[in-house]
Amino acid sequence: MSDGLIASMAQALRDPAQPCPAGLRESCPADPAQRFAIYRNNVQSSLIDALADTFPVCRALVGADFFIGLARAHLQACPPRSPVLMEYGAEFADFIAGYPPAASLPYLADMARLERAYVMSAHAADSVPLTSRQLQDLLSRADLLHDARFQLDPALALVRSDYAVASLWGAHQEDDVTAALAGVRPGQPETALLVRSDLVVAITAVPQSSGELIQHLIDGASLGSAASIFQARHPDFDLASALGLLIAYQSIIHVQLPGAN
Amino acid sequence: MASEYGTQTAMPLPAGLSGALPARAGLGLKPEHLRSMLQHRPDISFFEVHAENFMVEGGPLLHFLHRLRDDYPLSVHGVGLSIGGMAPPDADHLTRLAGLLERFQPASFSEHLAWSTHNGVFFNDLLPLVYDPVSLARVCAHIDQIQERLGRRLLLENPATYVAYAGSSLDEADFIGQVIRRTGCGLLLDVNNLHVTCRNHQRDPLAYLRALPLHAVGEIHLAGCAEHTTADGGALLIDSHDRAVAEDVWGLYCTALTLTGPQPTLIERDANLPPLEEQLAEAQTADRMLCACLTA
Amino acid sequence: MNKSLTTASLALALGTALSLAAVNAHADDMAKSAAKEKCFGISMKAKNDCKAGAGTTCAGTSHADYQGNAWKNVPAGTCEKTASPTSPTGFGQLKEFNAKGA
Structure with missing residues (x-):
């Protein structure tokens, strides 16, 4: 049934540890898992990029590699609830405050608060x-x-x-x-x-x-x-x-x- | 056969309150380039922007878009309605969209045959749907709601896909044809998507093109795509919008024009942007084909 | 309670504020155009698009593979330049965090 398929796809898109959903057509070239990976990568990377655009100073402070890990963890915990990505990141500062790897940078959460306020103020x-x-x-x-x-x-x-x-x-x-x-x-x-x-x-x-x-x-x-x-x-x-x-x-x-x- | 779709059962809605887009070439425009376009004022027939990038209360985005709107016809392209999703279009999002369209009165509004939201979570990707009678009924219901709420006709874009579902019982072109017949919406023919989808699923692009309800086309999209080699060695095309339009796509575009007549044609570029002159050169190529392909 | 005094001091404060602002008008004229461009850059950045491939190797990006779990646990950016002798925590000295299963 197609409804169950969308649900299992949605779950697999959010969690890279999940296997490729069943129900995809066997096809050539490239097997379904490889094809599905394109969507998963696009979902993950485009949302990480959206956070990087809203929080450029946070990203600069911690470096690109750390930011990717942080952003990935955040989007697992707090995925966007609106299609307007300008607004994504309302919970980022609080998430950082409770994210142990960022504990050595006690000002990072407040910087996220400030950058988020900046975007809200601009618009x-x-x-x-x-x-x-x-x-x-x-x-x-x-x-x-x-x-x-x-x-x-x-x-x-x-x-x-x-x-x-x-x-x-x-x-x-x-x-x-x-x-x-x-x-x-x-x-x-x-x-x-x-x-x-x-x-x-x-x-x-x-x-x-x-x-x-x-x-x-x-x-x-x-x-x-x-x-x-x-x-x-x-x-x-x-x-x-x-x-x-x-x-x-x-x-x-x-x-x-x-x-x- | 295209003539199969020659009669619409739904009442046609007005496409927009400011007339139709001109049947010439336009450019996709990202917000960060709005100001430079206002400075350069290029000779281009229209601009297209993504609706969700302008769903704000005020500030520079709306200010500069208003100024652009003063000088160019505008097309608004939505990426967030999740028409193919299980849930009806989000009421709040529709309200914001209606406000944006009211404010800018674009000549055209279009959206995608895809889903992007599930259980309230937005995935920021245009995800493929199963083509069966259940999803057909759902897509039609969603488009009816959208057109009723917006009071205008939308153009529905054919997707670029990387997977297909074992459970699909309808052909994609046939599915689109039925949606258009039942809802009275139009077709945004994305020639690059057609190229990408046909290559990825080993289909004949000309057969697919002819199977689409071409009488309903209200706009054409052209874009560049990338070759992607998967880990198992398969070659897939990606709808990357990061390079020049491919030769094959220009060829399909020319054929499409002979079947649709002249259409507003958008060059989409979302990444790896070249200098403006290069984008304008692509637009000029489209403008030349709009004449040459139709008189050949 | 002594509202009349407060009223007078409020009027005085507002009057002073107004005259200060009149003197300082334009003195505070915001930033050079370079800084302004950067600010536009932040607020005008598009976040929604309909392309694919940001995470695929063919899209011209040098991102890490977002499906993999390889990433650095230690912040390594400009934070290393913010160490301050007056800062008791020494923000520049980063300690590796061993995330379980991360």
Whole structure:
């Protein structure tokens, strides 16, 4: 029955240890197992390539051979669930965190998180930032600012790490990666801010305090409550410079004032 | 006999809302080359892109595709509907596809006679199906759902295959003919796939070509293929899209044109890309054949 | 509780942020075009296609045989250049991991 055949083919395509499924026509030239191997190789290699395209810095960090082993193990555990391969790799960072051979590189999982965030940011919905005039107008309604809620650019994202992932990523964009890496201290915690401007995503390391403030705003906190938490946790840091990041990167796309719709 | 398929029982759906593709040569376009095409603005009659590469919310991909769409007719080629799969086409995926087609209004939409998803897992390959009455009914049901959801006619592409099933009771060309008669979809005649399949299964390509429902052809694909020697010494052809179109394929294309009349003809190249001039030269060869083969 | 103070400081912070941004406009103008090209390269890469042969020897790729199990357990890429004297774990010093059955 053909239905069982598709099921056994699907299983054999995923697991190279499985034998070639029965039910293939004996043919010349080349026996069915050799023919089936073409499909299996194509499935495996094209999905590994898709991961390599989304995680180029991870691949560079560990080398091509290790990456193939890692990617193969990942696609056994978490095969793609959507035909849109742009989205494949959502679980890659968590998988790396639990993958013993990668344990000697504790920042690899966070680098995967950052690279995945990069792709998501690149393809996030378009939005129109508030103009500086619109932002200035808010100052005339200062009494409403406390309960104002900011809606930020869908392309904006944050990745916080105990390692210097933003700097490591940046070094891999340079022509001389080795030279650039010499100046990076991997053990330095960083908060990476991703913003998309002029169709291009930029990654910059921002102060952890600013990252937290922005994260609170993303999570829907009012400006007043986000600012209160910020000042309680980071009394030495400047709220204006944290807000200034969002303004400089034109990341505020809407401000919901209390009483307005 | 082609005339066997001369009458359609299903209502023809509009191919697209922006008219048909011109019956001239077009180029397959990968997203990473969109920007350079916009710079060079080559003299080419249309471009074709893979639907799944543009299923995003915003950003550069959609921006540059919109700009390309302003200047060239567009064909959208799907690789993820898994028409030959056991499950119906995924509703979410169909919704995203419908959104993409709505947004770009391509002149043509096509998909493959293959399966690529099973039990929710996507394999990223065009896998062959058993040709029997059960899978025929299933494929027709899936195409009906797709055409109804999209509100347009799709072109179905004949596959390149490396295995055949002992359980297939229908001939591939006959299977395709029945699908087209029952669903009213069109045929995307991939001449390279035909060449690859016939060589791999030791069939006569001209007989296979004539057995296809050629009246329903709405587009032709041409591509390069690779010779692969298997571990047991067998020689197979692989639909690799990584080199120039083979001489045999040009010959079959010329014959096909005499049977189908002029057709939009796509040069597909997905790997090992040569300079743009070489791709344009292949497109010009196709354009010349579109005249020469039809007047010969 | 002292919301009026917070309101005033919020307005001050936002006002300062706005004037800072006005001064710094364009100062932060993103990257040279070379870096921009690389960024486009990452985000514009096609991942779906309908060709075959990425894993076959004839497709012009030098990939390993994906059906085999031969691969290296030790990361051996640019991570070896990231060792840092300030890093207690010494990320550059890699230890072989003996995966069971891998």
